Structures are given as structure tokens and as C-alpha cells.
Amino acid sequence: MYTNIKSEDYEQEKQNMKNKKVYWDYVDGVVDTNINYLDNENIKYNYSFIYAMEKQTDSSYSISDYDIYSSCDVTNAEEYSAYGLNETLYTYMLENRTAPIYGTILSIGLLIVIAIYLFWSIGHKEGEEGISLNSIDRVPYEVLVFVCLMILSIALAVTANIGRTINYVFLLVGALGYLVCYAMCAIIGVTTIKRIKAKKFIKSFLVYKIVRWCYRKLKILFDTLDEKTTENKKLFWYYLLFIVISIMLACLFYTGIAIILLIGFWIWAYYKIKKYILDQEKIKKALKDIYEGKNDVRLNEDELRGALKEMAIYVNDIANGFSNAIQESLKSERLKTELITNVSHDIKTPLTSIINYVDLLKKENIQDEKVKEYIDILDKKSQRLKKLTEDLVEASKVSSGNVKLNFESIDIKELFNQTIGEFKDRFEDKDLKIEVGMPESDIKIKADSRYLYRIIENLFSNITKYALEGSRVYIDVTENNKNKDNTNSNNSHNYINISIKNISKDKLNISSDELMQRFVRGDKSRYTEGSGLGLSIAKSLTEIQGGKFNIIIDGDLFKAEIDWPMSQ
Amino acid sequence: MYNILVVDDDKEIVGAIEIYLKKEGYNILKAYNGEEALDIVNSNEIHLIILDIMMPKKDGLETLEDLRKNKTIPVILLSAKSEDYDKIGGLNLGADDYITKPFNPLELIARVNSVLRRYVSFGSLKKEEEGNVYKTGGLVVNDDTKKVTVDGKEVKLTATEFNILKFLLQNKGKVYSIPQIYENVWNEEGFGAENIIAVHIRHIREKIEINPKEPRYLKVIWGVGYKIEDEK
Known part of the structure; x- marks a missing residue:
């Protein structure tokens, strides 16, 4: 027996409790009580409890083995207690069963009307065509919903814990909490509707964006595979082959030899890549040499393979063209110099006669001052012609670098x-x-x-x-x-x-x-x-x-x- | 009377040369190509040939080659070709001098005289070698008589010019800078006198060289110094 009653006479105490205003006893499936709606007629109100008790009767710890007596002081408390409130409300509900139904229908009707209006009007701005989206509408949908729900649940938790305590501060916090909850719901609702109306609902998912990005990258990868000559295609298959062989060898790991093979394969692959890069360096160096003006640049095409070989052939072609052009220009410069030299030889021979006979004329005993003056002019001009011929040859030689x-x-x-x-x-x-x-x-x-x-x-x-x-x-x-x-x-x-x-x-x-x-x-x-x-x-x-x-x-x-x- | 053969396909040039050399007292024979020249050489006593290079039938260089097979007659090449390698090529084939067209008549005469003097009076040089005599090629400096001769012809030099020339000729083949020449000739360090030496050397060149711009004996090595060419 468990009790907090100090008295020794339990029968007496039991009787005392039964004599109090409210009691409830259950003996052999029959309820003995003075609460009128908890008597046998109304027992369905507490049906589950009875059911539990009847179930217990089968077990060794039958409920019939226990009598539970509890009491509380209810003096003057009836009309204020929750129990009393419930009792009153229940009584009211029993008397006015149809009232809530009309209220509910009315509410739902209004809700539908408002919802339709909202759904129709949301996203339209005065003087603007189409659906106007703000920054919130551009946040990825699931991110927005997640954040809103987080805020909502925090607000809800805060509000719920305030309970029924009546205090103005708590009341204010509670009110704010509910406001936040509604705001969150409103944000989610409004943005959802706007996105749907703007036909961007699915597109606004982050997941959609990620999937689309991956899809595009893959598409590019596979599109390049369609082109026949690209190195990309080769690279893709080589890389795939590398991974497949690596995985195959990795699957055979327990054999031990596979480890060695795998490591060997990796080293081999490294050297292949390294050789490719070094060959590429060779081509780069050759190009740099050509760029710097060396004209004896030649790549050994046989050393290279695939696209690099092709590149080497092109580089060699450019180098050949380049050195040919240089040779050509040197040749033409040389020809020019030769031409000038030859022409100057042809000029020099008659010039020799002119100079010599002018000199002989000067030595003749000429009295006429005019003739003397003319001879002097001839002398000067023939000397200048001589100098000009010599300088011309030198200038052409020097400017063509032919010295x-x-x-x-x-x-x-x-x-x-x-x-x-x-x-x-x-x-x-x-x-x-x-x-x-x-x-x-x-x-x-x-x-x-x-x-x-x-x-x-x-x-x-x-x-x-x-x-x-x-x-x-x-x-x-x-x-x-x-x-x-x-x-x-x-x-x-x-x-x-x-x-x-x-x-x-x-x-x-x-x-x-x-x-x-x-x-x-x-x-x-x-x-x-x-x-x-x-x-x-x-x-x-x-x-x-x-x-x-x-x-x-x-x-x-x-x-x-x-x-x-x-x-x- | 020396016989000079002038060979050139340009008749006017041959004519001009004839006038100049006749005035100098030489006897002139004329040819207008290499074959004619060789015929004349074989049938006449010729002391000097002035030979053009670019000629029809047989050019000057071929003629020179044929000539050198059995003759030692001095040859002056006369050509419009003025490149160094033309000159060197001609001299290596056995020519004694090289004159470029258009030539200065005075230079031609000087070179003809010089070559002939060297050729004819070769044996008489021995006499002058007695005493303090320094020489290279046709240039002879006698320290006892203070006489300078080029190809046997006396040249008048000032005392300073003589000392500089003597010093360079004593050390022929070696290059001396202006300060070195000053120290050796004056026996003192020369500051500020640098281009005076250069002027003296130019004067010497003008006196001993036929063409001072292309000196044969006193060579200028620009930026280094001066030297007397060592000719055997």
C-alpha cells in the first residue's frame, strides 16, 4: 500500500474520502460514483480508461487488486478551475452542436475567396507588365524555405514555451513570435506563388541549377567527343582508360602483384604525360626562337607523335618560310648592291675619260676666260660625279650589311x-x-x-x-x-x-x-x-x-x- | 727611254694615258685587249705594262697570269673595280700596283715612276745600305746623311718628321701610339701634344706616299697607332 496519509486507520480514511463530494470507484466492471456523467451510462466518456482497467484484470497484477483513493480540496474552486471550464464548455457544446459547422464553412469560403484574390494579384505591380520579382524571389527556393522554416520553428518554440502564463512582456514576445511565424508563412507563400506565376518555380531551385550546370559541363564534354580531330576526344578516352585500368588493378589489390602493377602503371602514365609536356616545351622553345629571329630552327618531326608532330610540321614550315624570306631579302639586297657596283663600274670608265680630258684641257694654254670658267665647272662636276659613284657603292654595301x-x-x-x-x-x-x-x-x-x-x-x-x-x-x-x-x-x-x-x-x-x-x-x-x-x-x-x-x-x-x- | 705598254679596251683612256706619260718622256705602246697585249710583249722590249682588268677576249687578270708564266715585267693594274678583294686578288696574281678608275693623272704618273725606279734601279740600292741606313720596300732612311728616298727619289722632311720616320722605320712592323712615339722621339712624356704628332705623321705621309689616303709605307691603325709596313 502506497499512501501519503499519516493515519493508521485506512478504512476510516477511505470512508472519509468516499464521504467527500466527489468519488469514483470501480468494482467488478461497475462504476460507483457520485459524478453523474462518469456513471455507468456515460462511461464511454472515459472508455479507454475502463478498457485499460479491464485489460489489467487478466494479469496477475489485476486492477482489482488495487484500490486507488485520491482527494483534493475543491472548496470554492469549481467555477475557476480548468476542470470547471472544460465542464462548462463541454456542456455548451453538447447543447449547440451545429454552430461550429456553419462557422467553419463560412471561414473556408472566405479563405478560398481571399486565396484566389491573392493568387491572382500577387506579383503584379502597378504600371508594370508581367511578374515583378524582388531579391527574395531570386534566392534559391529550397534555401529560402529552409531559412524561413528555421526562423519559423525558433519563433514557434519561443512562443509555445511561454504557455498560458499571463504576463505583459511574455504576451508581447508571444505576439511577436506569432507575427514572425505568419510573416515566414507569408514570405514562403507569396514567393512560391510569384515563382509559379513567373514560370520560374523549378528553375529557382538550387538543386536544379546544380543539375543543369553538371548537365552542361557533361554536354560540352560529350559534344567535343563528337568532333573527330580534337585532342579533347583523345584526352577523354585516355583518361577513361586510365581510370578503368586503375580501378581494375585496384580491385585486384588482394593479389599483391596488382599493387606493383598499379604503381607501375601510374609511373608509366606519369612519364607519358611528362614526355608530352617536354615535347610541348620543345615546340614552345622553337616558336620562341623563331619569334626572336633565329632562322635555323628545325624540329625533329620523327621524335614527336600525334598532334605534337602536326604542330612540329607547322613550326618547321613557318621556320622554313621565315628563313627563305630572310635568304630572299639578303639575296635581293646583295643583287641590289651588285647592280649598283656593276653600274658604277660602267659609269667609272667613261668618267675616267671625262676627268682625264678635262685635266688635259686645263693644261692647254687657254687665254679665253670664259672657256677657262667652263672647264673649271666641268672639272668640279666630274669630280663630284666621281665622289658620288664611290659613295653610292659604299652606301649600298654598308646598308645591306655587305661588309x-x-x-x-x-x-x-x-x-x-x-x-x-x-x-x-x-x-x-x-x-x-x-x-x-x-x-x-x-x-x-x-x-x-x-x-x-x-x-x-x-x-x-x-x-x-x-x-x-x-x-x-x-x-x-x-x-x-x-x-x-x-x-x-x-x-x-x-x-x-x-x-x-x-x-x-x-x-x-x-x-x-x-x-x-x-x-x-x-x-x-x-x-x-x-x-x-x-x-x-x-x-x-x-x-x-x-x-x-x-x-x-x-x-x-x-x-x-x-x-x-x-x-x- | 722606257717602253710602256698601255692596255685598255677604252681607246680614249689609252689616249689620255699616252699624252700624260709621253710628257714624262716615256715611249708608249698601245693594245686594246689581252691578246694584243701579249703579242706586243712577245715582240717588243717592254719595261712596264698598265693593264685594264675588264676587257673583251682576254681580260686583264688572265693576261697577267699568262704573262707571269715567263716574264717579270712590272704590271700596274688599272680598273674600275675598287673593292679590297679586287686589289688583293690582282696583287696576288703578280701585279706590282693597282690604280682605280677614275684615277688622278698625277697619281698614275707617280706610281709609274715609282714602279719603274724600283724595277730598274734595284741593284743600285746596295750602295746606299752602307752606314746607318733603314729601309722597307722602296723607302730608305739614311741616318748619316739625313736623307730620305722613296724608290730612289729624294724626299725633303723636317727634322721632327725625320726623327719620327726614323723611329718608326727602326721598329718597322710594330705599332706605336702617339704617346709612345712622343716618349721615344722626344724622350719625355707628352701631354697636350697628341695631335701635333698626328699632324706630323700626316705630313710625312703626304711626302713619302703616292696616295696618302691609301698609304703603302706609313700605315695608320685608327684608334691604335702608327706603323711602318715591313716589306721584304
């Missing part, structure tokens, strides 16, 4: 001392003062001494012809270091700068580029001596020896600049 260079170590100071010595009398004749600026240390450069002298000679000869009499000529040689902060390092960037400046006698109404072109000279000089090839020859001779030749004209200042790489 043999013999490089030796040249001391710039010595060169200028010698050259100035050669020209001293001619400078003095024109009253030109030479101002030389040289660095203290010896400057050595690599050059063909004869051609280097020709460059300086041409410039000096121009000065004696075109410089303003009585002016100064500046010759400056400077050592230049391209990386001045790091003089100890690589010297290959060092070069010397030779600058020769003079003041022109005549106005230089011509650009420096034009001056360096063949046969172009400053206006006035066209009527005096010279062929107009001097600067062009000097420029070509500088360039074939690796230097840079530049003319700068600034007003009457004529400046020739030569940058020459310094020898180590």
Missing part, C-alpha cells in the same frame, strides 16, 4: 688625336676651334678601326664643309653607366657616348631623320661638294658595329651623337 667587320680594341683618345691631326689643317683653314672633352681614364671600345674612322671622318668632313667659319666645334666623349648605383656589377650595359657639336653656317631647315636618309642634305649644300651620303653611311656603319647613331638639330646647332657599347 666584313674586323673588330679590334680601339682607344678612343688615340682615335680622336689621330683624326683631329688628319683634319687640323682643314679646320684651321675654316678658322674652326676644336674643344675636346675626354675622361681621364683610357676608354677602349671594340670596333673595326677603318669603319670607325670612316664614321668620324664623314662627320669631320661635314664640319669642314658646313660649319660656320670662326665658330667652335665641341667633341665630347663620356662614359655612361646605365646602372649607376651598381657599377661593380655587369659591365655589359656600359657604353660610351661620343657627341660632336658645331654651328651650322646655313639655316638647317630640315629634320634630323631626313638628314640621315640617303641623298638628303641641308638645302644650300646641294650646290656644293659632297654626295649627301655621308651621314647615311656613318649611321649604317655605326649600326652594323652595334652602336647607335643620332643627329640632333636645335636651331643652328648640329649635334651628332654616337652611343657605342664598351668593351669589357
Whole structure:
């Protein structure tokens, strides 16, 4: 016996409890109670309970073995208690059974009307055609639903736990919670309808997008397989073969030999790929060489296979075409030089006679001043023609690179001392003062001494012809270091700068580029001596020896600049 | 009286050369192709041949080759071909000198004189070798008499020019830079006198060379120095 009653006399207590206002007893399938709706007639109200009790009677722990007595103080509590409320409501419901049915039908009707209206109106904006979607509608559908449901369930959990406690704060939180719940439902509902109406419902699923992406990638993969010549197709099958063989060998793992075979297969595959990449490198290098201007690039086509072989054939074709073009252009340059040389030979023979007989005429004892003057003109012009022929041959030879260079170590100071010595009398004749600026240390450069002298000679000869009499000529040689902060390092960037400046006698109404072109000279000089090839020859001779030749004209200042790489 | 054979297919050039050389007192024979030239050489005593290269029938180089099989007559090639390899080729075939067209009549005369002097007075040089004599080719410097002769013809040099030439000739074949020449000739270091030496050397060249721009003896190696060519 389990009880919380302290008294010893249980029969007495039982009787006491029975005497209280409400009691309920179950003896041999008959209920003895003073609650009128829990008597035998209304026992179906608690049918399940009775059923459970009757079931128990079969077992050893038959319910008949137990009497349960419980009591509670219900004084003045009847009308407030939940029990009482339920009782009242039940009584009301029993009396008005039909009322809820009408209410329900009305509600459902209204719901349908509203739902139809909503479904019809959602997504339409005033003054806009079609369905307008906002940012929420673009969120993948299942993501949106998941997030909304999460928020909804949190809100619901919070709200539900507040229970029936009546407190204003809790009431407010509860109300907000329900509001959130409804909002979530509304969002899901509205967006679902909008998506359906915009015919984007399925498309808005993330899963759909992923599936579509995969489908497209696969489609591209398989589409390329349809093309007959692509390397993709090959790659696909090779790769498939690789995987299949790997899986097959992996399945045979327990044999032990399969492990070795698998590893061997992988290494073999690695070397195959490596060879492919190395062959590709060869082609890349060949292309780079061609790009850099080497014309003896040839790939061994037999060493390569498949597409690489094809590429090698194309590269070789390009290289062949390239070197053929170079050969052709060299040949045509050589032919041009040859033509000019031959023509000049043909000119030289009659010119020899002209010069000689003009010279003989000069020696005749001619009194007539006019005849003397004419002979003088003939003399000058024939001499100029001679110079022109010689320079023409040289210019064509030099500009076509048709000269043999013999490089030796040249001391710039010595060169200028010698050259100035050669020209001293001619400078003095024109009253030109030479101002030389040289660095203290010896400057050595690599050059063909004869051609280097020709460059300086041409410039000096121009000065004696075109410089303003009585002016100064500046010759400056400077050592230049391209990386001045790091003089100890690589010297290959060092070069010397030779600058020769003079003041022109005549106005230089011509650009420096034009001056360096063949046969172009400053206006006035066209009527005096010279062929107009001097600067062009000097420029070509500088360039074939690796230097840079530049003319700068600034007003009457004529400046020739030569940058020459310094020898180590 | 020396007999000079002038060979050129251009009659006017032959005519002009004839006028110039006759004025110098030479006897001129004329030919207009290589075969004619060889015929004349075989039937006359010829002391010098001026030979054009580009000629019909037999060109100058073929003629020279045939000639050199049994004759040592000096030959001056006269050609419009002015390339280095043309000159070297001609000289290697046995020519004694090479003149390019169009030529300066004075240069032609000087070269003719020079070649003839060398050829004819070859034996008389021995006499001059006594005493302090330095020589290369036809250039002879006598330190005792302070005389300089080129192919037997005396050349007047200033004292400075003589000293420089003597120094270079004493060390023929070697290249000397301006400061080295200054140190050796003046026995002191020369600063600021650099292009004076260069001027002197140009003057020497103008005096001893027939064509100072293409010197035979006193060579300029631009950017390096000067040297006297060592001719055997």
C-alpha cells in the first residue's frame, strides 16, 4: 500500500474520502460514483480508461487488486478551475452542436475567396507588365524555405514555451513570435506563388541549377567527343582508360602483384604525360626562337607523335618560310648592291675619260676666260660625279650589311688625336676651334678601326664643309653607366657616348631623320661638294658595329651623337 | 727611254694615258685587249705594262697570269673595280700596283715612276745600305746623311718628321701610339701634344706616299697607332 496519509486507520480514511463530494470507484466492471456523467451510462466518456482497467484484470497484477483513493480540496474552486471550464464548455457544446459547422464553412469560403484574390494579384505591380520579382524571389527556393522554416520553428518554440502564463512582456514576445511565424508563412507563400506565376518555380531551385550546370559541363564534354580531330576526344578516352585500368588493378589489390602493377602503371602514365609536356616545351622553345629571329630552327618531326608532330610540321614550315624570306631579302639586297657596283663600274670608265680630258684641257694654254670658267665647272662636276659613284657603292654595301667587320680594341683618345691631326689643317683653314672633352681614364671600345674612322671622318668632313667659319666645334666623349648605383656589377650595359657639336653656317631647315636618309642634305649644300651620303653611311656603319647613331638639330646647332657599347 | 705598254679596251683612256706619260718622256705602246697585249710583249722590249682588268677576249687578270708564266715585267693594274678583294686578288696574281678608275693623272704618273725606279734601279740600292741606313720596300732612311728616298727619289722632311720616320722605320712592323712615339722621339712624356704628332705623321705621309689616303709605307691603325709596313 502506497499512501501519503499519516493515519493508521485506512478504512476510516477511505470512508472519509468516499464521504467527500466527489468519488469514483470501480468494482467488478461497475462504476460507483457520485459524478453523474462518469456513471455507468456515460462511461464511454472515459472508455479507454475502463478498457485499460479491464485489460489489467487478466494479469496477475489485476486492477482489482488495487484500490486507488485520491482527494483534493475543491472548496470554492469549481467555477475557476480548468476542470470547471472544460465542464462548462463541454456542456455548451453538447447543447449547440451545429454552430461550429456553419462557422467553419463560412471561414473556408472566405479563405478560398481571399486565396484566389491573392493568387491572382500577387506579383503584379502597378504600371508594370508581367511578374515583378524582388531579391527574395531570386534566392534559391529550397534555401529560402529552409531559412524561413528555421526562423519559423525558433519563433514557434519561443512562443509555445511561454504557455498560458499571463504576463505583459511574455504576451508581447508571444505576439511577436506569432507575427514572425505568419510573416515566414507569408514570405514562403507569396514567393512560391510569384515563382509559379513567373514560370520560374523549378528553375529557382538550387538543386536544379546544380543539375543543369553538371548537365552542361557533361554536354560540352560529350559534344567535343563528337568532333573527330580534337585532342579533347583523345584526352577523354585516355583518361577513361586510365581510370578503368586503375580501378581494375585496384580491385585486384588482394593479389599483391596488382599493387606493383598499379604503381607501375601510374609511373608509366606519369612519364607519358611528362614526355608530352617536354615535347610541348620543345615546340614552345622553337616558336620562341623563331619569334626572336633565329632562322635555323628545325624540329625533329620523327621524335614527336600525334598532334605534337602536326604542330612540329607547322613550326618547321613557318621556320622554313621565315628563313627563305630572310635568304630572299639578303639575296635581293646583295643583287641590289651588285647592280649598283656593276653600274658604277660602267659609269667609272667613261668618267675616267671625262676627268682625264678635262685635266688635259686645263693644261692647254687657254687665254679665253670664259672657256677657262667652263672647264673649271666641268672639272668640279666630274669630280663630284666621281665622289658620288664611290659613295653610292659604299652606301649600298654598308646598308645591306655587305661588309666584313674586323673588330679590334680601339682607344678612343688615340682615335680622336689621330683624326683631329688628319683634319687640323682643314679646320684651321675654316678658322674652326676644336674643344675636346675626354675622361681621364683610357676608354677602349671594340670596333673595326677603318669603319670607325670612316664614321668620324664623314662627320669631320661635314664640319669642314658646313660649319660656320670662326665658330667652335665641341667633341665630347663620356662614359655612361646605365646602372649607376651598381657599377661593380655587369659591365655589359656600359657604353660610351661620343657627341660632336658645331654651328651650322646655313639655316638647317630640315629634320634630323631626313638628314640621315640617303641623298638628303641641308638645302644650300646641294650646290656644293659632297654626295649627301655621308651621314647615311656613318649611321649604317655605326649600326652594323652595334652602336647607335643620332643627329640632333636645335636651331643652328648640329649635334651628332654616337652611343657605342664598351668593351669589357 | 722606257717602253710602256698601255692596255685598255677604252681607246680614249689609252689616249689620255699616252699624252700624260709621253710628257714624262716615256715611249708608249698601245693594245686594246689581252691578246694584243701579249703579242706586243712577245715582240717588243717592254719595261712596264698598265693593264685594264675588264676587257673583251682576254681580260686583264688572265693576261697577267699568262704573262707571269715567263716574264717579270712590272704590271700596274688599272680598273674600275675598287673593292679590297679586287686589289688583293690582282696583287696576288703578280701585279706590282693597282690604280682605280677614275684615277688622278698625277697619281698614275707617280706610281709609274715609282714602279719603274724600283724595277730598274734595284741593284743600285746596295750602295746606299752602307752606314746607318733603314729601309722597307722602296723607302730608305739614311741616318748619316739625313736623307730620305722613296724608290730612289729624294724626299725633303723636317727634322721632327725625320726623327719620327726614323723611329718608326727602326721598329718597322710594330705599332706605336702617339704617346709612345712622343716618349721615344722626344724622350719625355707628352701631354697636350697628341695631335701635333698626328699632324706630323700626316705630313710625312703626304711626302713619302703616292696616295696618302691609301698609304703603302706609313700605315695608320685608327684608334691604335702608327706603323711602318715591313716589306721584304
